Amino acid sequence: MLKVIVDLWCIACGASEDTALHTLEVCVAWEPQRRALSAVLGRDLSLPSVVRAMLDSERSWQAAVSFCEEVMTQKETAERAREDDASADPLRHKRMGVRRRRFAHLPLPRNNGVAGR
Numbered sequence: 001m002l003k004v005i006v007d008l009w010c011i012a013c014g015a016s017e018d019t020a021l022h023t024l025e026v027c028v029a030w031e032p033q034r035r036a037l038s039a040v041l042g043r044d045l046s047l048p049s050v051v052r053a054m055l056d057s058e059r060s061w062q063a064a065v066s067f068c069e070e071v072m073t074q075k076e077t078a079e080r081a082r083e084d085d086a087s088a089d090p091l092r093h094k095r096m097g098v099r100r101r102r103f104a105h106l107p108l109p110r111n112n113g114v115a116g117r
């Protein structure tokens with residue numbers, strides 16, 4: 001069974017929790033990405049507002065996708081660097097499973113795998 005260790009704190013800014021909301025609206029580390037997103041979506045980056053904007057226009061959808069991709073790429077890079085750090089806690093060394101390796105190169109489906117959109 002794959003055991004996933006979830007960090008509760010934000011490795012980007014040290015805040016006590018790292019949630020989607022923290023990343024989208026609060027974390028100082030993602031200020032440049034947030035500014036680019038706000039330039040397209042407006043100042044209200046609450047989850048309902050972002051979802052509404054994404055469904056409203058292709059441009060907003062792309063802006064949100066870019067934000068997510070950039071943030072996730074940087075978070076994954078930081079996570080890998082931490083895992084590669086020999087002095088890191090051995091519990092943080094996460095082994096990539098067969099399924100994840102097999103599908104890692106594929107882009108995520110835009111419709112989240114739901115047919116008929």
Ligand SMILES: [Zn+2]
Pocket residue numbers: 010011012013014015022026027028029
């Ligand atoms: Zn943060």
